[in-house]
Amino acid sequence: MKITEIDHFSHRHKLELSYSEKPYQCDGCKELGFGSSYQCNNKKCDFHLHENCGVAKPIATHSFFKNSNFKLKKKGKRGKTCKACGKDVQGFMYKSKETYLHPCCLELPSTLNGNFNGGSLRLILEVKASTKCLICQNKEIYKGKLKGWAYISSCGKHCYHVGCVNNMNFENWKMGYFNQSQSGGVAKGLVFNKEENGESSNGRKENEGSPMKYALDLIVQAVLGGAVASLLGI
Numbered sequence: 001m002k003i004t005e006i007d008h009f010s011h012r013h014k015l016e017l018s019y020s021e022k023p024y025q026c027d028g029c030k031e032l033g034f035g036s037s038y039q040c041n042n043k044k045c046d047f048h049l050h051e052n053c054g055v056a057k058p059i060a061t062h063s064f065f066k067n068s069n070f071k072l073k074k075k076g077k078r079g080k081t082c083k084a085c086g087k088d089v090q091g092f093m094y095k096s097k098e099t100y101l102h103p104c105c106l107e108l109p110s111t112l113n114g115n116f117n118g119g120s121l122r123l124i125l126e127v128k129a130s131t132k133c134l135i136c137q138n139k140e141i142y143k144g145k146l147k148g149w150a151y152i153s154s155c156g157k158h159c160y161h162v163g164c165v166n167n168m169n170f171e172n173w174k175m176g177y178f179n180q181s182q183s184g185g186v187a188k189g190l191v192f193n194k195e196e197n198g199e200s201s202n203g204r205k206e207n208e209g210s211p212m213k214y215a216l217d218l219i220v221q222a223v224l225g226g227a228v229a230s231l232l233g234i
Contacts, residue, residue, distance in 0.1 A: 006038060006054055009074070013042045015054060023169075023224070028053035029102050030076075030091040032170050034224035052103045053092050060094055062106055064127050064149075070094035070101060084108070084149040085163035085223075086141045105149070105162065109222055112151065116214040122154040123215060131156060134212070135164040151219050158215040165216070165223050 004017045010028060015038035023034045028049045038054035040047040060070045076089040077100070084105035094101045112123040128147035129139045141148040141163045149162045 002051075003055055005041075008038070008049065008054060010049070011040060011047055013040045013045060013047075015039060015047070015049060016041045017051070017054075020048065024048040026050045026053055026091070026104075028056075028092040029089075029104065031087070031102060031104060031166070032224060033104075034221070050104050052107045056092065056094075056103045060106055062101070063110070065096060065099065068096045068099070070096045070099075070106065072103070081146070083146075085161075085166045086146045086148050087163060087166060104223075108149070108162065112218045112222055114214065114218055116211070119211065121158075121211055121214055121218070123151040123158070123218060124154065125162075126150055126152050129159050129161060131159045133159050133161045133164055135160060135168060151215075151222075153211075153215060158212060160216065160219050162219075162223060165219050169220060169224060 002017060006015050008015055017036060018039045019035060020033070020037050020039070023032055024037060025031070026033045026037070026049055027047050031050075033048060033050045036051055038049040038051065056072050058072050060072070061068065062070065071094065073093050073095050074091075076091050076093055077095075080089050080093075080100050081087060082089055082093070082102045082105055083099050084101055087102070089100045089102060092103055094103060094106050108125055110125050112121075114121050127149060129150035130152060132139055133141070133150060140146060141161050146163075148164075150159055151162070152159045
């Protein structure tokens with residue numbers, strides 16, 4: 001059962017679980033969010049926390065790091081990056097020795113399942129990409145400096161770095177391409193998928209119901225911490 005109202009150390013007013021009509025920047029981890037978030041019940045105050053940031057546990061574990069406990073820290077550390085996505089940890093973070101994770105990265109679903117146009121798709125979260133990411137066209141992110149977590153389809157044809165999807169979301173949000181109201185899913189309006197003369201911006205032709213688009217849509221929603229539950233049938 002979801003917690004609908006919380007008192008949080010990061011804010012003086014009570015926070016209520018509400019649905020955000022537009023993407024927002026989390027005031028906890030400083031990363032982009034979409035869908036449900038904890039918002040200030042004082043309507044004059046624009047404040048959002050990811051669900052995962054709002055109810056983050058003081059101590060957490062992850063299956064990728066056996067026998068390791070991660071402690072929640074309130075502030076990021078200059079020059080340190082998230083092991084999952086490769087982005088700087090600027091706000092709330094989990095730390096274990098020299099490993100850092102954003103709260104939402106730590107809580108990423110291990111598998112994503114869905115059906116589309118009579119077909120099915122299963123994406124598995126892996127600690128590194130076994131094939132080239134379809135966004136950056138590399139196995140590593142940031143010019144080989146970090147392997148980075150990736151979602152890979154069970155058929156092996158679709159691979160996306162968590163960090164590449166995260167960066168794509170942020171850039172498109174800044175450019176105004178992110179629009180929940182567009183039909184075809186959250187990823188419909190992203191530059192990576194935006195079609196011009198029948199082609200996407202990466203030069204590949206894609207039809208509206210393609211597994212590639214559906215895979216990306218699932219991952220976008222998982223990374224943003226939004227409405228992925230409905231796609232998973234939860």
